[in-house]
Amino acid sequence: MTDRGVYSSRVGRPLYHLSLVLCVLALFGWLWGVSSLLWFVLSIVMRVAVIALGSFVASSGVFGRVLLRGSTDRPMLALTFDDGPDPETTPQVLSLLALHKARATFFVIGERAMQHPSLIARLIAEGHQVENHSHRHSWATAFGPTSQLVADFSAAQSSIVSAGAPSPRYFRAPIGILSPPIVEAARKLGLELVGWSAKARDGWASTTVSAAMTRLLPALQPGAILLLHDGGEQLSAQRTNRPTIAPQVLAQLLPQLEARGLQAVTLRELLS
Ligand SMILES: [Zn+2]
Known part of the structure; x- marks a missing residue:
């Protein structure tokens, strides 16, 4: 920790x-x-x-300690992507990150890591960090008992490691909803809980690229942890009727980081 x-x-x-x-x-x-x-x-x-x-x-912090941002003493911030890997979106995100020499942290869904292990291997090969966002990713995750959640988070750890990534040390709760069993299951597995300092809501059908930028631009500060999505959550009609707009948001966001002299680094680098 x-x-x-x-x-x-x-x-x-x-x-x-x-x-x-x-x-x-x-x-x-x-x-x-x-x-x-x-x-x-x-x-x-x-x-x-x-x-x-x-x-x-x-x-x-009612249920436990959650990381919200990194230290502000260096011109760095962390871009984080939830809900991938996705065979359509993740490669687009990776190309944009490579173009701007930016690194990011991907909180992947275990089931999707299992379906697309080559994408996990590519994330690692290109210098990004892969962390745990649960195996099944459900609205019901927060309501599950600790034993069930330990099994679910462990399954995600296994699929991520099987795909060639180091064992995750960080966990972000599905939908960002916390509960005492989630906090306890993460603690039992030695996973630190991660939140965000600003989120794009890029997976929501109602969010335009300019609306996402309006949310993110004021948050472009040293130490920020920004939340975007490289996969659809597939949890409700509101979130499934359109793919995530992360690539379009990123295409505008990355030049803004450069203009402000901010380097996008992995969580590990942000906290080291
Ligand atoms: Zn998610």
Whole structure:
């Protein structure tokens, strides 16, 4: 584990435990007639809000520590791509990265790594980093029990290693949704959780190239971890009716990095 990065809030974890303690106190207070039912209801509402915060806002740190960005002392940032490898998009992304001498980190889906091992080998051969984005990649991942998630994340590790990549050290949760079992499964496998400092939403049908650029341009700062997609998530109609626009976004983004004197490096390099 490295400490060179910027991580999620340290307040989230104590808040998670405190919200449970308040629920228990309010329950017993109500049962013993010391406080009203309203306080118990309010404590439940607070508990639900804290859990929702932990699930959907990685920077909250409610369930555990998540890397959000690298150190800001060097003119470097990390481009990260989720949901590949994809036989259509990944080669286009690789050509653009090579053209601009940029390196990136790919959080791949284990099943897709198994289907396209030559793309994983190409990612490694061209100096990029390959990390774990689960094996099956489902909306339901966050709701699975720890044992099932350990098996799923392990299967992804195996398919990535079988394709010739080093054993992943980082994990990004499918859809960015966290849960206590996800955090525990990642911990058991020695995987560090990674979030992002800005995302393109390039896989969404409603996102245009200029909208993605509008999201990313203000985030072009040293230490940034940018999230794009080199594969479709295939999770909902909203995300499947159009391929990711990552290549078109990248074609505009990479010259902008050069204009700002920022080098795109792998996560490992960003944190080293
Ligand atoms: Zn994903």
